Amino acid sequence: METVKVSLKGDVREFEKGVSVAGIAKSIGMGLYKAACACRIDGEVRDLRTPVEKDCAVEILTFDDPDGKHAFWHTGSHVLAEAVRHLYPDTKFTIGPAIDNGFYYDLDSETVFTPEILEKLEEEMRAIVKKDQPITRYTLPRAEALKKMAGNEYKEELIRELPADAEISFYEQGDFTDLCAGPHLMSTGALGAVKLLNVTGAYWRGDAKNKMLQRVYGIAFPKKAMLEEYLTMLEEAKKRDHRKLGRELGLFAFRDEAPGFPFYLPKGMVLKNTLIDYWREVHKRWDYLEISTPQIMRRTLWETSGHWDHYKENMYTTVIDGEDFAIKPMNCPGSILVYELEPHSYRDLPLRYGELGLVHRHELSGALHGMFRVRCFTQDDAHILLTKEQIKGEVVRIAQLFDEVYSLFGLHYSIELSTMPDDHIGSVEDWDVATAALADAITSIGKSYVLNPGDGAFYGPKLDFHISDSLNRTWQCGTIQLDYQLPGRFDLEYVAEDNEKRCPVMIHRVVFGSIERFIGILTEHFAGAFPTWLSPVQAVVIPISEKHVAYADSVAKTLQAAGVRVECDTRSEKMGYKIREAQLQKTPYMLVVGDKEAESGTVSVRSRRDGDTGAVRIEDFARAIREEIDTKAL
RNA sequence: GCUGUUGUAGCUCAGUCGGCAGAGCACGUCAUUGGUAAUGACGAGGUCGUGCGUUCGAAUCGCAUCAACAGCUCCA
Secondary structure, eight states, X not given: OOEEEEEETTEEEEEETTEEHHHHHHHHOHHHHHHOOEEEETTEEEOTTOEEOSOEEEEEEOTTSHHHHHHHHHHHHHHHHHHHHHHOTTOEEOXXXXXXXXXXXXXXXXXXXXXXHHHHXXXXXXXXXXXXXXXXXXEEOHHHHXXXXXXXXXXXXXXXXXXXXXXXXXXXXXXXXXXXXXOOOSBGGGGOEEEEEEEEEEEGGGOTTSOEEEEEEEEEESSHHHHHXXXXXXXXXXXXXXXXXXXXXXXXXXXXXXXXXXXEOHHHHHHHHHHHHHHHHHHHHTTOEEOOOOSEEEHHHHHHHTHHHHSGGGOOEEEETTEEEEEOSOSHHHHHHHHTTSOOXXXXXXXXXXXXXXXXXXXXXXXXXTTTBOSEEEEEEEEEEEOGGGHHHXXXXXXXXXXXXXXXXXOOEEEEEEOOOSSOOSOHHHHHHHHHHHHHHHHHTTOOOEEETTOSBTTBOEEEEEEEOTTSOEEEEEEEEEESSHHHHTTOOEEOTTSOEEOOEEEEEESSSOHHHHHHHHHHHTTTOOOTTTOSSOEEEEESSGGGHHHHHHHHHHHHHTTOOEEEOOSSSOHHHHHHHHHHTTOSEEEEEOHHHHHHTEEEEEETTTEEEEEEEHHHHHHHHHHHHHTTOO
């Protein structure tokens, strides 16, 4: 008998050559076999059915491993497809992958998959899981694969894209067969608890020109309790939703009269202004010069910049004295006009123009999403003009500034490098150099990035800084965009050391992204309980009865004088009622004052986080909260 | 923009088969003056998103439209 040596977590065991990984798992124990979802052979994720033909290291992946989960959910999508096949046999299957949180299947069907139908499908899925059907894998050469999928133009298209000589793999369970690369579980019974979440539209191959399919989303777990825990987590996440909190906390609002255009309420305005104060402090320290450019500028400007050709769909336009003007969707051309006002020397570079620019963009109605995606927003923009030699150093400097800002809020971010899109201006060579410069700068400071091919701006590649919301969806906040095009289009110049005139490079960058999106992110990140320095109301004084109103007022005045945003709740309600309300408003400190406090010149401090923390002298409280605000403590 | 879903009081939501529009919270008045998450009584508040239609009669059925939500596409 020929054997192979298999290393399992450092433990080397011998098996018959050609043994499947499933067989190996079984030999270790039925528990592991049942929990196994996929495996890694010499570091590569594979199917449990893979025969082991040579000595190697094998790792059995369960649901606890991300790749194990992936296989688990991928099988979930096949079970969904089988259920659809049983109940709606005319449906054409397209693609059905696992995603970060579950799986989906894109279906082409005359039937509209309503929530009621999803329930029926879910029932059918449970029946399939209960039957514990074995899942088998086999391969076919292209011609036979095409024959097998005849009549399904989607699968045929996918098969034709594979190499002509490829052995094309299929997975089969019950009466359902799917073209699929795997890996998959060994049988449908392992799926445990399944749930279909919703149905949405999705274009075939992600192209809006193609037919829109129906995408059914689902999730599955090995145990029912895990599914319930997940659904509870989703409910909890909804409570952090900035749209809900924004209303409850009186921060911002939307009206039908202005879809996508936010209204800031008094408390939201305090938050916004506090962020802006902080932004000014940081940018002054990092040598930025603040400017402000007009809201509406002549069409010819946007023609020169290229926006009129490449961004017109998103621009609001108007006519002044019979001439076309555009409401700015971006701030860069304005900054360029400022740069042009006077000649510049290489000694002035990098020249950093900062601008809190209010921009308007006609976003598609379906894309609007609370403060995350609006049609009118303030970018904390900056345009930096510099020489090619200065690029790397400046990008490093910007990335450091970003890190300082995000760290202050305790935000985690991921970086994406977006490269040249189809619709672009400038030569491929320029794009290559610029893209490499960005990549180089990020790696040089020990950060890593994910490549996002073809997603750059039309004028240059960019580094995007993504931050997650309460549901783990990521939103682009910061961006650093390198631009070799605009300065040339405007014939910008600087006088170099050798007295020659040269054209500078431009960097566009935002840290918050937009104040609106950042406020949305912060609201969800803190679940509305902003750090004291950002809280619209930092402390509320609560007199126990009307007798104590005068003292409460004096406490409020003392704190006001110390620069604390304080309110005094003098309504004739019981203390418990006022505390409850202040707590629900996530006010950092509640200062309860009654006879004892009035006599001793103290306040009884209740923190929203730690509850009643006892009485302190008013001056001491003022000093402590001042310190907390000044250090911008989390 | 596309696909699906949802619009009833400021908020959260009931409203059965087409037959007088409902609750809790919030709001107002009055009483209560209190010690760390909701005091009590009374009161006011809605053209049921909007328009057109079907019907003796529409919150309820149909069509259109607006907005929101989930996702796709797009994007800070």
